Amino acid sequence: MSFLIGENMTGGYGSVDILHSCTVGVERGEIAVVVGPNGAGKSTAMKAMFGMLALRGGRVIMKGEDITALKPQERVLRGMGFVPQTQNVFPSMTVEENLEMGAFIRRDDVAETMGQVFDLFPILKDKRHQPAGELSGGQRQQVAVGRALMTRPDVLMLDEPTAGVSPIVMDELFDRIIEIARTGIAILMVEQNAKQALAIADKGYVLVQGANRYTDTGEALLENPDVRRAFLGG
Amino acid sequence: MDILNALTVIGNFVLIPGLAYGSQLALGALGVTLVYSVLRFSNFAHGEMMSFGAMLSVLVTFWLQSAGIGLGLLPTALIALPVSILGTILLCLLIDRLVYRYYRQTRAPNVTYLIVSIGVMFTIGGLVRFIIGPSDRIFTDGSRFIIKARSFKEMTGLNEGLAIKMTQGVTLATAIVIVIAVFWFLNKTRTGKSMRAYSDNEDLALLSGINPERVVMITWVIAAALAAIAGTLYGLDKSFKPFTFLQLLLPIFAAAIVGGVGSPVGAIAGGFVIAFSELFITFAYKKVLTYLLPESLAPESLMQLLSTEYKIALSFVILVIVLLIRPTGLFSGKTL
Numbered sequence: 001m002s003f004l005i006g007e008n009m010t011g012g013y014g015s016v017d018i019l020h021s022c023t024v025g026v027e028r029g030e031i032a033v034v035v036g037p038n039g040a041g042k043s044t045a046m047k048a049m050f051g052m053l054a055l056r057g058g059r060v061i062m063k064g065e066d067i068t069a070l071k072p073q074e075r076v077l078r079g080m081g082f083v084p085q086t087q088n089v090f091p092s093m094t095v096e097e098n099l100e101m102g103a104f105i106r107r108d109d110v111a112e113t114m115g116q117v118f119d120l121f122p123i124l125k126d127k128r129h130q131p132a133g134e135l136s137g138g139q140r141q142q143v144a145v146g147r148a149l150m151t152r153p154d155v156l157m158l159d160e161p162t163a164g165v166s167p168i169v170m171d172e173l174f175d176r177i178i179e180i181a182r183t184g185i186a187i188l189m190v191e192q193n194a195k196q197a198l199a200i201a202d203k204g205y206v207l208v209q210g211a212n213r214y215t216d217t218g219e220a221l222l223e224n225p226d227v228r229r230a231f232l233g234g
Numbered sequence: 235m236d237i238l239n240a241l242t243v244i245g246n247f248v249l250i251p252g253l254a255y256g257s258q259l260a261l262g263a264l265g266v267t268l269v270y271s272v273l274r275f276s277n278f279a280h281g282e283m284m285s286f287g288a289m290l291s292v293l294v295t296f297w298l299q300s301a302g303i304g305l306g307l308l309p310t311a312l313i314a315l316p317v318s319i320l321g322t323i324l325l326c327l328l329i330d331r332l333v334y335r336y337y338r339q340t341r342a343p344n345v346t347y348l349i350v351s352i353g354v355m356f357t358i359g360g361l362v363r364f365i366i367g368p369s370d371r372i373f374t375d376g377s378r379f380i381i382k383a384r385s386f387k388e389m390t391g392l393n394e395g396l397a398i399k400m401t402q403g404v405t406l407a408t409a410i411v412i413v414i415a416v417f418w419f420l421n422k423t424r425t426g427k428s429m430r431a432y433s434d435n436e437d438l439a440l441l442s443g444i445n446p447e448r449v450v451m452i453t454w455v456i457a458a459a460l461a462a463i464a465g466t467l468y469g470l471d472k473s474f475k476p477f478t479f480l481q482l483l484l485p486i487f488a489a490a491i492v493g494g495v496g497s498p499v500g501a502i503a504g505g506f507v508i509a510f511s512e513l514f515i516t517f518a519y520k521k522v523l524t525y526l527l528p529e530s531l532a533p534e535s536l537m538q539l540l541s542t543e544y545k546i547a548l549s550f551v552i553l554v555i556v557l558l559i560r561p562t563g564l565f566s567g568k569t570l
Contacts (some may be wrong), residue, residue, distance in 0.1 A: 073443050082441060090434040093427070101431045104424075105443035147442070 010057035081153030088144035091133025102150030138169035257409035260505025261464035275347035287462025290318035494563025
């Protein structure tokens with residue numbers, strides 16, 4: 001039984017199904033990556049697991065409990081953290097305030113967690129009093145990830161964290177994500193940069209048209225000639 | 235000496251009234267801007283909310299006066315103010331529950347909100363006139379001046395007097411205290427920050443576990459309190475007349491937009507920009523120029539750029555200029 005798993009998820013926006021019996025799961029301390037061509041339903045699968053999309057079939061199970069009916073906010077309380085692809089910071093608020101807002105549901109002292117986030121992303125500590133909207137794309141992504149970490153989640157879901165950042169920043173972000181996974185947090189992420197993402201993945205899911213096409217370890221998928229030819233550009 | 239006299243004239247007729255009027259506009263615009271940034275609509279009912287608050291102050295003040303309770307030198311309305319704030323908050327929460335909440339739940343477009351707020355505006359306006367009547371009420375009491383023109387002349391030996399009315403002093407002092415309190419709340423408290431977060435990025439605020447209904451409620455509480463205070467101060471300074479608040483809506487919106495809608499600092503700045511532009515442009519400079527220019531050049535006419543009747547039109551002009559040149563306002567708020 002996986003730590004977090006969306007089993008046979010079927011659903012979409014309105015009456016048209018985007019996901020067709022799609023299954024995605026992740027273990028504690030592992031990185032699971034969802035890749036696939038545009039319109040494969042990667043982000044939709046992620047949203048479904050976070051409760052932003054009503055499922056017509058299948059279920060979402062976390063820590064052995066069925067959480068299919070829970071709202072996103074309730075899932076946050078259960079230990080899920082979510083980093084949306086766009087608009088994932090509070091632009092007019094300072095970095096520090098962004099992190100504070102991330103910890104809004106916590107009533108205890110958040111200073112320690114904030115310290116951990118600053119250790120993970122030292123640049124944020126220097127820019128703590130600067131509005132998040134004035135930061136560069138890569139730094140903003142760090143704020144977004146840091147914000148989601150403030151609830152001390154058991155599982156962190158990232159929707160294309162490297163969208164629109166330079167290759168150097170992307171490598172840097174992936175390094176940080178590996179560090180986060182080492183602390184025992186389960187990481188589930190959707191990525192456009194399939195090669196690089198699969199290289200750090202313990203488990204990879206290749207989705208096509210809302211259904212699982214290949215599921216294997218990241219390494220095995222990278223070596224699979226069919227996957228290489230069809231999805232990784234040779 | 236002539237220069238000092240000229241400056242005193244400007245101080246007496248422009249600077250001091252401008253500071254008081256600007257404070258009133260700033261408080262009003264702050265309320266408009268907060269509602270806009272959190273509830274995302276232009277609340278045209280804000281003027282009538284001010285009127286309602288001022289009306290409560292008038293009624294409570296009359297009652298206190300008849301009971302012989304007063305503050306000595308200060309206006310009795312200051313004791314009435316907490317009651318008026320509370321009443322206006324209750325009215326706003328009631329209206330939100332009965333009217334706005336429905337449109338929030340049905341996710342109505344902004345235009346719908348706007349028109350709904352116009353409906354609310356007429357309703358509150360009607361209610362106020364129903365309760366207190368349309369006529370002019372003067373409820374200012376206590377000492378009339380902090381500094382009288384004549385004692386200023388005696389003190390300084392100048393030809394011109396500088397008078398500071400008690401209501402102007404009270405307005406400025408209250409506005410400073412209230413603005414500091416609002417900014418402290420928005421920037422330092424958890425609830426205030428959650429309001430800013432909600433205004434910044436609604437979806438992310440929801441993900442962070444911020445309760446939208448609570449944010450909306452607190453926004454109404456603050457907007458209502460600001461409206462009641464602004465309305466009461468305006469009523470104290472001029473007089474309370476229900477119809478003036480409809481006219482006041484224009485400079486208040488102009489102030490909010492000039493400053494940058496959604497920006498609280500902008501609202502304050504905008505309030506003073508509008509107030510001083512109105513006064514500087516409608517001021518008759520004859521006396522000032524007589525002091526400054528040699529006798530042969532002394533002006534015959536009033537030397538007024540615009541007659542005071544056009545005061546309201548001026549807000550429009552400034553509004554149009556700002557929207558043309560810098561649509562996000564001085565402090566880069568959101569565009570309407």
